[in-house]
Amino acid sequence: MSASAAKSTVVAATRPRRRWHWALALPLGWLLLVVFLAITADWIGLPDPSAQELILRRKPPSAEYLLGTDNLGRDMLSRIIYGARTSLIVGICAPFLGFLVGGAIGMSAGYFRGKIDLLAVGFIDILLAFPSLVLALTFTAYLGQSLFNVTLALGILSIPAAARVSRANTLAWANRDFVLAARTIGASNWRIITREILPNLLPPMFAFWLVAISVIIVAEGALSFLGLGIPAPQPSWGGMIADGREALDVAPHTALIPAAVMFATVLSLNFVGDMVRNMVDPRRSAL
Amino acid sequence: MPWIFRQLVRLVVVLFCVTLLTYMIVNILPGDVAIVILGNLATPEDIAGLRKDLGLDRPMLVRYFDWLGSALSGDLGRSYRNGEPVVQAILDRLPVSLQLMVMAQVIALGIAIPVALLSVRRPGGIFDRISASAAFGFLAMPNFMLGIVLIYLFSVTFDLLPATGFTPMSEGLWDNFVSMILPSMTLGLIEWTVLMRVLRSDLLTTLKEDFILLARAKGLPPWRVLLQHALRPSSFTLITILGLNIGGLIGGAVIVEQIFALPGVGRLLLGGIFNRDLILVQGTVAFIAVGFVVINFLVDMLYAVLDPRVRHVRFRS
Numbered sequence: 001m002s003a004s005a006a007k008s009t010v011v012a013a014t015r016p017r018r019r020w021h022w023a024l025a026l027p028l029g030w031l032l033l034v035v036f037l038a039i040t041a042d043w044i045g046l047p048d049p050s051a052q053e054l055i056l057r058r059k060p061p062s063a064e065y066l067l068g069t070d071n072l073g074r075d076m077l078s079r080i081i082y083g084a085r086t087s088l089i090v091g092i093c094a095p096f097l098g099f100l101v102g103g104a105i106g107m108s109a110g111y112f113r114g115k116i117d118l119l120a121v122g123f124i125d126i127l128l129a130f131p132s133l134v135l136a137l138t139f140t141a142y143l144g145q146s147l148f149n150v151t152l153a154l155g156i157l158s159i160p161a162a163a164r165v166s167r168a169n170t171l172a173w174a175n176r177d178f179v180l181a182a183r184t185i186g187a188s189n190w191r192i193i194t195r196e197i198l199p200n201l202l203p204p205m206f207a208f209w210l211v212a213i214s215v216i217i218v219a220e221g222a223l224s225f226l227g228l229g230i231p232a233p234q235p236s237w238g239g240m241i242a243d244g245r246e247a248l249d250v251a252p253h254t255a256l257i258p259a260a261v262m263f264a265t266v267l268s269l270n271f272v273g274d275m276v277r278n279m280v281d282p283r284r285s286a287l
Numbered sequence: 288m289p290w291i292f293r294q295l296v297r298l299v300v301v302l303f304c305v306t307l308l309t310y311m312i313v314n315i316l317p318g319d320v321a322i323v324i325l326g327n328l329a330t331p332e333d334i335a336g337l338r339k340d341l342g343l344d345r346p347m348l349v350r351y352f353d354w355l356g357s358a359l360s361g362d363l364g365r366s367y368r369n370g371e372p373v374v375q376a377i378l379d380r381l382p383v384s385l386q387l388m389v390m391a392q393v394i395a396l397g398i399a400i401p402v403a404l405l406s407v408r409r410p411g412g413i414f415d416r417i418s419a420s421a422a423f424g425f426l427a428m429p430n431f432m433l434g435i436v437l438i439y440l441f442s443v444t445f446d447l448l449p450a451t452g453f454t455p456m457s458e459g460l461w462d463n464f465v466s467m468i469l470p471s472m473t474l475g476l477i478e479w480t481v482l483m484r485v486l487r488s489d490l491l492t493t494l495k496e497d498f499i500l501l502a503r504a505k506g507l508p509p510w511r512v513l514l515q516h517a518l519r520p521s522s523f524t525l526i527t528i529l530g531l532n533i534g535g536l537i538g539g540a541v542i543v544e545q546i547f548a549l550p551g552v553g554r555l556l557l558g559g560i561f562n563r564d565l566i567l568v569q570g571t572v573a574f575i576a577v578g579f580v581v582i583n584f585l586v587d588m589l590y591a592v593l594d595p596r597v598r599h600v601r602f603r604s
Binding site: 122125126130133134135137138139141142214218221222225226228238241242244245248249252255256259262263266267270271 | 297300301304305308309312313423424426427428429430431432435436438439443450541542545546556557560568572575576
């Protein structure tokens with residue numbers, strides 16, 4: 001048994017590691033490309049993403065329109081790149097907001113325990129029992145559809161998950177000897193939380209944040225798909241897929257191209273997120 | 288049994304908070320339902336009159352406890368739009384959502400269990416690696432995207448299955464089944480990935496136990512060891528996740544129902560949000576939340592029943 005176990009751990013430890021590094025180039029490259037294009041969208045000579053050319057509607061990809069045109073004759077490439085901007089802004093900011101609030105809740109719950117913990121866990125339970133899409137829908141319907149409001153709504157939705165991660169990690173770290181040592185020399189709770197516990201919380205939170213980005217990008221797509229996300233002329237991947245659905249039989253590229261781009265992005269994010277989590281989670285990497 | 292009692296108290300508190308929260312959120316939605324119903328040309332007197340008829344002129348908390356009182360006796364009010372009782376509207380749509388949920392779970396389990404069993408036969412082997420990659424890929428697909436791709440493949444390209452629309456069971460079991468294949472595939476093809484991963488990792492843990500060694504030592508063929516000895520004790524996390532999924536889908540799947548034009552609870556809710564039909568939204572959300580919380584509660588119980596170790600620890604403490 002020991003021989004086969006040793007063999008399998010060797011295989012598990014060496015082979016995936018080498019493969020991971022090679023395989024990581026592709027998703028990282030794709031993500032960098034998406035980020036680069038989203039940032040430089042205004043300066044690389046793209047046509048206006050909302051300029052309509054109705055005679056040229058639903059054209060397949062060609063030399064002039066690299067990815068073709070959509071139902072209203074708008075340039076798909078330009079819309080996808082400007083859509084990336086939308087997805088990235090929402091995807092990066094919303095989890096960040098959730099982590100500021102949820103992280104604080106989770107840390108206080110895990111550190112102080114007792115009544116605060118009970119209250120926080122109850123709060124998380126309630127938010128989780130609430131259908132998340134409904135919360136986002138009512139929120140954007142109430143505040144009005146704009147980039148900021150969609151980000152805010154999705155940010156609120158990411159609070160419970162962030163609170164859970166930070167609470168679990170705080171619980172684990174708060175009983176360690178170095179925290180006890182800090183308390184012995186008279187450090188205040190604030191100091192212990194910010195100087196002793198928070199730094200240890202950052203790696204798992206960062207890994208979780210990467211995964212949260214892909215979840216939020218999908219959620220933003222879903223909102224736009226239902227027509228309650230970013231308002232119409234502004235391009236969004238989910239909205240493009242929803243528009244393209246109407247012409248799936250005559251111009252499938254209008255739905256399938258944004259779908260493929262979204263898939264590639266989410267897949268890459270999950271891939272990199274998994275990788276980072278393997279690196280920072282001692283239970284999964286050290287053994 | 289203090290543990291069960293504490294769980295029940297928690298259940299009631301969560302349900303109370305969820306319904307109150309829904310009531311508050313739904314009621315601060317802009318867009319007066321009276322204006323929606325009467326149109327833009329209505330006089331202020333008409334609007335005030337209708338608001339009074341609908342009971343909207345009373346304070347929110349009063350209305351909430353009023354609503355809660357009748358909700359507890361099984362009356363969720365009548366839709367502002369067409370006067371249909373909300374309970375009736377939900378019950379009409381529920382079978383569609385339940386059918387979708389059941390078919391999706393069958394597909395998900397039908398893929399997840401065999402794949403997990405095959406992949407633990409040789410962890411790190413070719414099948415294990417291919418299935419892990421496939422799971423990773425499917426997990427990255429948003430359901431609205433997968434739905435579109437499936438429509439494109441099965442309806443547009445090969446013309447095998449209907450793209451949208453729903454045939455009720457009363458108009459033919461087979462047609463009904465066919466119209467539900469793509470929607471449930473959309474859900475199931477994403478869900479199996481999580482179930483498979485969980486089952487696979489639990490199976491790997493179980494396979495290290497002594498009783499598996501004993502079964503092997505007895506000379507049982509590998510498939511019997513897997514199916515008869517390893518599967519059952521490895522299925523607890525699977526059941527928990529399954530419960531979460533069922534709880535989440537009891538209120539329908541808003542997006543999938545929207546893509547395939549299925550008249551389920553999810554679309555009822557979506558329509559309510561678009562129409563500012565507050566009482567309908569309130570009732571549906573309450574129903575969904577109650578379903579979710581109650582099913583999770585039941586799963587917790589089931590977990591304790593199925594796994595003697597859990598029961599032992601919890602009941603002694």
